[in-house]
Amino acid sequence: MPHLHIESFKTITYPAQCGDVEFLFQADYHDQNKGSLIATRYKGKEFFLVYKHGENKTLLKSDKITRPTPNYLIKHSLLAYAECAGLNILDSNVDNAPENTHLKTYDAxxxxxxxxxxxxxxxxxxxxxxxxxxxxxxxxxxxxxxxxxxxxxxxxxxxxxxxxxxxxxxxxxxxxxxxxxxxxxxxxxxxxxxxxxxxxxxxxxxxxxxxxxxxxxxxxxxxxxxxxxxxxxxxxxxxxxxxxxxxxxxxxxxxxxxxxxxxxxxxxxxxxxxxxxxxxxxxxxxxCETESPEAEEIGDFSFSSSPISSQSVDNLSKDTYKREWGFLHIERKFTIGKEGRMIRLAMGSFDRPESTYVLIKNGAARYYPSLPVRSKSNIKAHILLDELLHG
Ligand SMILES: C[S@@+](CC[C@H](N)C(=O)[O-])C[C@H]1O[C@@H](n2cnc3c(N)ncnc32)[C@H](O)[C@@H]1O
Missing domain, CATH: 3.40.50.150 (Vaccinia Virus protein VP39)
Known part of the structure; x- marks a missing residue:
C-alpha cells in the first residue's frame, strides 16, 4: 500500500487545489489526536488519504475503505498533499513514475x-x-x-x-x-x-x-x-x-x-x-412453474429531514447492534471543523459486511463518498442508523 513516512503532519487550508488534485476537507479522529482523513478528489474519484500518528512513525497513506484503483491515483495524491503542505518526507514506497496507461481493465x-x-x-x-x-x-x-x-x-x-x-x-x-x-x-x-x-x-x-x-x-x-x-x-x-x-x-x-x-x-x-x-x-x-410477484420495494438511503445535532452524534456510542437481518457497527467518529461530524461504520449482512462513512454537516447526513450497495440488510442498517441519529 503506498505511503509516505513523514516527520510531522501539517494541515492546509481547505478546499485546496494542488496541481491537478483537490483536497476538500479534513476529518479528525474524534476521541484521540492520532489521525485525520483528508477528502481527496482526483481524476473524478473521491477518496480519503489518512494521516496516522503512531508510536514511532507518522504516516500519510490511503484509506482502505475508499481506496481507489489504480494505485497511481493514491501515489500522485500523496505527493501532491506533501508538496502542498510542505511535509518533510523521511522515506516512502511511492515513486514519481507517470501513470501506466497500459493497465488492463476488463469490460466484463x-x-x-x-x-x-x-x-x-x-x-x-x-x-x-x-x-x-x-x-x-x-x-x-x-x-x-x-x-x-x-x-x-x-x-x-x-x-x-x-x-x-x-x-x-x-x-x-x-x-x-x-x-x-x-x-x-x-x-x-x-x-x-x-x-x-x-x-x-x-x-x-x-x-x-x-x-x-x-x-x-x-x-x-x-x-x-x-x-x-x-x-x-x-x-x-x-x-x-x-x-x-x-x-x-x-x-x-x-x-x-x-x-x-x-x-x-x-x-x-x-x-x-x-x-x-x-x-x-x-x-x-x-x-420453476409459477410466476412470482415483483420483489418488494426496499427503500433508499435518504435520511429523515429533521436536523441532526453534533451533540447527538457525539452521544452515539461505538456499539454493535445485531439483528436477525444483520448488523450495524459504529466504529469511529470524526470531527470536521467545529460543527461537522463524520462516522465510520460497518453494516449489512454478516456474510458480506460493508464499511462506509456518513458525513453530518449543517444538520444533514449523507453517505460519503458514495452510497452503500442497495441490499436489504444495508437498507435495514441504514434505517436503524437514521433512528439512532435522530435520537
Ligand atoms: C468446487 S469449485 C467448482 C468450480 C466449477 N463450478 C467447476 O465445476 O469446476 C466451487 C467454486 O465455487 C466458488 N464459491 C464457493 N462459495 C461461493 C459463493 N458463496 N458464491 C460464489 N462462488 C462461490 C469457489 O470459489 C469455487 O471456485
Missing amino acids: LKSISYFADNFPREREVRIEVGFGSARHLLHQASTNPNILFIGLEIHKPSIEQALKQIVIQNLTNIMVLDYDARLFLEFVPSNIISRIYVHFPVPWDKKPHRRVISKAFLKESDRVLCIGGRLELRTDSEEYYRFALETFSSPSKSCFYVRKNQDIAVTSKYEDRWKKMDKNIYDVTFT
Whole structure:
C-alpha cells in the first residue's frame, strides 16, 4: 500500500487545489489526536488519504475503505498533499513514475452496484454460481451468443483467469462479478432468469450453513426464474445430493428431477477428477412453474429531514447492534471543523459486511463518498442508523 513516512503532519487550508488534485476537507479522529482523513478528489474519484500518528512513525497513506484503483491515483495524491503542505518526507514506497496507461481493465468485470442499480434484462439471462475454471461458463457463452451469462465467483485467481479467457475468446456476452452467490439473487428482478447453474459447489460438510443451496436460495431462485426456468445443481457429493433432495422437496409444491452419471457437453476440472475416481455424479434440477410477484420495494438511503445535532452524534456510542437481518457497527467518529461530524461504520449482512462513512454537516447526513450497495440488510442498517441519529 503506498505511503509516505513523514516527520510531522501539517494541515492546509481547505478546499485546496494542488496541481491537478483537490483536497476538500479534513476529518479528525474524534476521541484521540492520532489521525485525520483528508477528502481527496482526483481524476473524478473521491477518496480519503489518512494521516496516522503512531508510536514511532507518522504516516500519510490511503484509506482502505475508499481506496481507489489504480494505485497511481493514491501515489500522485500523496505527493501532491506533501508538496502542498510542505511535509518533510523521511522515506516512502511511492515513486514519481507517470501513470501506466497500459493497465488492463476488463469490460466484463462488473460491480454489484451495476446490477443493483439497473439489472440487465434486454435479453435472456443465465447465471452460473462459483464458475471456478470457467470451462462451463465460457463454453455456454460461446455456444449461445445471444444469451447473457452472469458468472459469480469469490475466488480472485479464478476471476482473473476467466476475465483473460473472455478477452482471448472475444466473448461479449459474459459479465463477471466477485460476489457471494447467496446474497446476489436479491438484486435480480422476478421471472427473468432462464437457468441458474450450480456445478460442484463446495460441499461444506462441516459447516452446512455456508452451502450455496439452502431453502432461502431455492425460494429466491424460484422468484427470479421465469416459468420453465431451471436451477441446475451438479455434484459428486452424496451428502450434498441428499441435502439438495431434502431442500428441493421442502416447499409444499415443487417440480424437480434427479439424474445420475449423465454426461454434459463440457466437463469441469472437478468432474474430470471425480470421473477418474469412478465417483457418482448427481444432477438435481428444479424447474420453476409459477410466476412470482415483483420483489418488494426496499427503500433508499435518504435520511429523515429533521436536523441532526453534533451533540447527538457525539452521544452515539461505538456499539454493535445485531439483528436477525444483520448488523450495524459504529466504529469511529470524526470531527470536521467545529460543527461537522463524520462516522465510520460497518453494516449489512454478516456474510458480506460493508464499511462506509456518513458525513453530518449543517444538520444533514449523507453517505460519503458514495452510497452503500442497495441490499436489504444495508437498507435495514441504514434505517436503524437514521433512528439512532435522530435520537
Ligand atoms: C468446487 S469449485 C467448482 C468450480 C466449477 N463450478 C467447476 O465445476 O469446476 C466451487 C467454486 O465455487 C466458488 N464459491 C464457493 N462459495 C461461493 C459463493 N458463496 N458464491 C460464489 N462462488 C462461490 C469457489 O470459489 C469455487 O471456485
